[in-house]
Amino acid sequence: MSDLMGRRRARALARCVALALLAAVPAVLVLLYLNYDLRSARRTRLAASVTQQAALVRADMQMVLEGARQLGRAIARLPVVQALGPGCRQELRELLAELPPYAGLSVVDSGGRVVCSTDTGDDSTGDASAILAALRAAAAIPPVVVGGFTPGAGALGPTLALGVPFGADDPAGGRAVVVLGLSLDWLGRHLGASLAAAGGQTFVVADATGIVLARRPGRLEAGQSLPAELLPHVGAAQAGVAVLEGADGLERLAGFTRAGPPGGRLFVAVDAPVPDVMSELDRATWHGSLLVGLGALLSMWLAVLAGVRFVRRPTAALLDAARRWSAGDLGARARVPGPPEGSFGRLAAAFNAMAEGLGRQRAELLELNTTLEARVAARTRDLVASRNQLQVEIVEREKTEGELRQAQKLQAVGQLAGGIAHDFNNLLSIVTGALDLLRRRLGPAQAGAAALVENAAQAAERGVRLTAQLLAFARRQRLLPAATDLNKLVGDLPGLVAGMLGRDIAIRTSLAPDLWPALVDPGQLEAALLNLVLNARDAMPGGGTLSIATANVLVPDDVPAGPGVSPGAYVAVRMGDTGTGMAPHVLARVFEPFFTTKPAGSASGLGLSQVHGMALQSGGDVRIDSRPDAGTTVTLLLPRATGALAAPRAAVPRGLRILVADDDGAVRRMTCEILDERGHHPVAAADATQALAILEKDLADTGGSFDVLLADYVMPGMNGVALILMARALQPRMKALLVTGHAEFEGSETLRAEAIMRKPFTIAQLDERLQRMMREAQPEAAPAVAG
Ligand SMILES: Nc1ncnc2c1ncn2[C@@H]1O[C@H](COP(=O)(O)OP(=O)(O)OP(=O)(O)O)[C@@H](O)[C@H]1O
Ligand SMILES: [Mg+2]
Structure with missing residues (x-):
């Protein structure tokens, strides 16, 4: 792991260094360009310098030649020389002693004969023939003529012959000439002294053939040939620059020019070494490059330091957090500096x-x-x-x-x-x-x-x-509902039915305290309870227990809809027996009229039909729970009454004046007979019209003597309800009782329940109804017909 890290670090370092060097390259290139530029400039300057030096040497050389001309002129003006006699030798010798630059002096006539010379067997003055030949070849007589190189002998060393023509031309075109043997050693010293010694410069003066005449001490010696690089320029008309290879093998630049009298018989060159100048530049360039490289490395190092501080550490923190997240640790947090x-x-x-x-x-x-x-x-x-x-x-x-x-x-x-x-x-x-x-x-x-x-x-x-x-059962019975105390009714029941049940059947009643009154027809309810008691008796031939209970029942609002009771308050009578119970197919049909399982003749099959019709018509319900051999429980639910309980019975009224209106003659007669029998005073009317006529007459006669109007409902012309309403208008004090076999009839809503009597009625029922009507009338003359 650490190996891997080490390798990675080394690689990163190498990359950084390479990057630094790469960054240094442009700077180095610039340096190299500057180097090249400087080199060119310096070379140009060097070339200018050597050219200038060459011009200086040339000027010196011209002065030497001018000096020679003036000296030649002066010698020529000497009378002994003018005479061209041999006597001039002494003169020349004396003169030469005063002239260190010259090694010898001669006077030559136009024919080439030496008139006099300071030479003593050697050839210090030099060869005059070349001078004479040049003079003859020249178109115009030059002030001074440069001759050739003479090796010389003895201590005087090599010389250059210079000729100064004088006198008139001879017929062949020749002229006498003062020949001066210029000491080349002197010339070398003289020129060398005036040439700036700096820069390792050397100079060389050569004749027209490239023979070295004078030079700064160096490789070349007088009399030698010029270096090969310079030879081609010896005859050149213009000044210029040439490149040489020095004795040390280094490159040198040489500035050259022509010197001497017009036509330029002399070649002057000054050269200086190039490397001495350039190596300095190269060194500077090298140092510069090194510094640039180091600078780049330093910058890179600083950049790396900054990178580590500002990039690598935060990146590492992020990477670390990312690694922990990918490993499932989502609670980890990246904390970057x-x-x-x-x-x-x-x-x-x-x-x-x-x-x-x-x-x-x-x-x-x-x-x-x-x-x-x-x-x-x-x-x-x-x-x-x-x-x-x-x-x-x-x-x-x-x-x-x-x-x-x-x-x-x-x-x-x-x-x-x-x-x-x-x-x-x-x-x-x-x-x-x-x-x-x-x-x-x-x-x-x-x-x-x-x-x-x-x-x-x-x-x-x-x-x-x-x-x-x-x-x-058909719910067409006219019910006379009243607020009824079921506890009283049920409490009276055992006494009523004890005779029917026999000894084997025990009766138990359980009466709820604070039982609400029920709104029910008490007579019909009593009949229903009797039917139930008889059924229980029939179901317990071997004896058993009959239990009767009452209870307040609230049917909540959320009872599912169906053919049952609607939500509200009810009073329940529950009658249970321990008898045979019923099979489901029997239970399913018990409410059907004439359905019975009992022997023909002994039962009608209408008992439960009545119970069912009565309960439903009263706004209640009846439910039966029964299983074979497990007894039967019948529950009657009757609506709770909000009014007060019915008042106890009063004495039967007698001697009432009663108008009987019925279109059925037999019924009318029968009714009148019964009323008569009960001590009342009936008056018969065959229809409504007759009844109204009787009432009107009675009103006229007695001021209204009828106590009760007993009207049949169905009559031709005007029905019972209409008759009652009209009769009430005639005699308001009079009570009215509608007799009908129909449960529903027109105008029923205008009559109170007490004002209706079912057909056929018994005498007892008639008594009871009349009794109730008259009781209501007693405290104040309240009408029995509803308003
Ligand atoms: N408490 C009960 N136990 C067992 N079966 C009963 C009970 N009450 C009624 N039943 C059955 O329901 C049938 C119908 O009863 P319902 O009272 O309507 O007629 P019934 O008693 O047969 O005749 P009726 O009542 O007219 O004399 C009965 O024949 C009997 O089979
Ligand atoms: Mg029955």
Whole structure:
């Protein structure tokens, strides 16, 4: 691991160094360019310098030649020389002693003969023939003629012959010449002294053939040939610069020019070494490059330091955090050095926020995962529960539908039975009325006839009960609901039925305290309870227990809709037996009229039909719970009454004046007979018109003497209700009682329940109704007809 890190570091370092060097390259290139530029400039300057020096040497040389010319002229003016006699030698010798630059002096005539010379056997003055040849060749006579190089001998060394022509031309064009042997050693010293000694410069003077005449001490010696590089320039007309290779092998620059009399017979060059100048530059360039390289390295090092401080450390912190996040540690946070508002600070904050978000999501996911099973289980439970609920609801619905069908069936049957019972009623009211009267009129002597009448009356009564039950079942019975104390009714029941039940059956009652009054027709309820008691008795042939209980019941608002009771307050009577119970198919049909399982003749099958019709018509309900061999419980629900309980009975009124209006003659007569029998004073009317006429007449005669109007409902012309309303207008004090076999009839809402009596009625019922009417009238003359 550390090996790997080491290698990585080394690689990074190498990269940095390479980068630094690369960065230094432009600077080095610039330096090299400057070097080259300086080099060129210096070279140009060097060239100018050597050219200038060459010009200086040339000028010196010209002065030497001028000196020679003036000296030659001076010698030529000497009379001995003018004479061209041999006597001039002495003169020349004396003169030469005063002239160190010259090694010898000669005078030569135009024919080339030496007139006199300071030479003593050697050739110090030099060869004059070349001078004479040049003179002859020249178009114009030059002031001084440069001759050739003479090696010389002895201490005088080599010389250069210079000729100064004088005198007139001879016929052949020749002239006498003063020849001066210029000492080349002197010339070398002279020129060298005036040449600046600096810069390692040397000079050379050569003749037209490239023979060295004078030079700064160096490789070359007088008499030698010029270096090969200079030779081509010897004849050049212009001054210039040439490149040489020095004795040390280094390059040199040589500036050259021509010197001497017009036509330039002499070649002058001054040279200087190039490397001495350039090596300085090269050194400076090298040092510069080195410094640039070092500078680049230093900058790079500083950059690396800054990078480590400002980039690598924050990056490493971010990387570390990222590695921990990827390893699953989402709680890790990137902590970068430096200010939080810096780039890395903001980057770290963004990454940290991202990690926090991821952490939150992961926690939620984990939470979801862990609760998933529980939620699935809960959901499954919910589903199972709702499926069960659904099944229950389906069963419930099927049951409700069954009940509805049953109710519809019962309603259809009820309509049929109700219609028949109504017609029967009218017939029976005649029969019972007639029998009633007959029974009262038969004296003790007619015991046989009385027994027959009794039989007929019993049968008729049974018929009345049957039609009453049928009408009750058809809910067409006119109920007379009143606030009734069920505890009292139920409490009286054991005494009433004890005789019917026999000893084997025990009766238990359980009466709820604070029982609400029920709004029910007490007579009908009593009949219903009797029916139930008889059924229980029949179901317990071997004896058992009959329990009767009362209770307050509240049916809450959320009871499902169906053919049951609507929500509200009810008073319940529950009658249970320990008898045979019922099979479901029996239970399903018990409310049907004429449905019985009992032997033919012993039962009509109308008992529960009456109970059912009465309960429903009262705004209540009846429910039966029964299973074979597990007994039966019948619950009657009756609406709670809000008014006060009915008052106890009063004495039967007698001697009332009663107007009987009935279109059925037999019924009318019967009714009048009964009223008469009960000590009242009936007046008969065949229809409403007649009744109204009687009332009007009575009003006129007596001021209104009728106590009660007994009106049949169905009459031709005007019905009973209309008659009652009109009669009430005539005699407001008079009570009215509508007699009808119909449960529903037009105008019923204008009459109070107490003002209606069902057909056929018994004498007892008539008594009871008249009694109630008169009681109400007693405290104040309140009308029985509803306003
Ligand atoms: N408490 C009960 N126990 C067992 N079965 C009963 C009970 N009450 C009624 N039943 C059954 O319901 C049938 C119908 O009863 P319902 O009272 O309507 O007529 P019934 O008693 O047969 O005749 P009726 O009442 O007219 O004399 C009965 O024949 C009987 O089979
Ligand atoms: Mg019965």
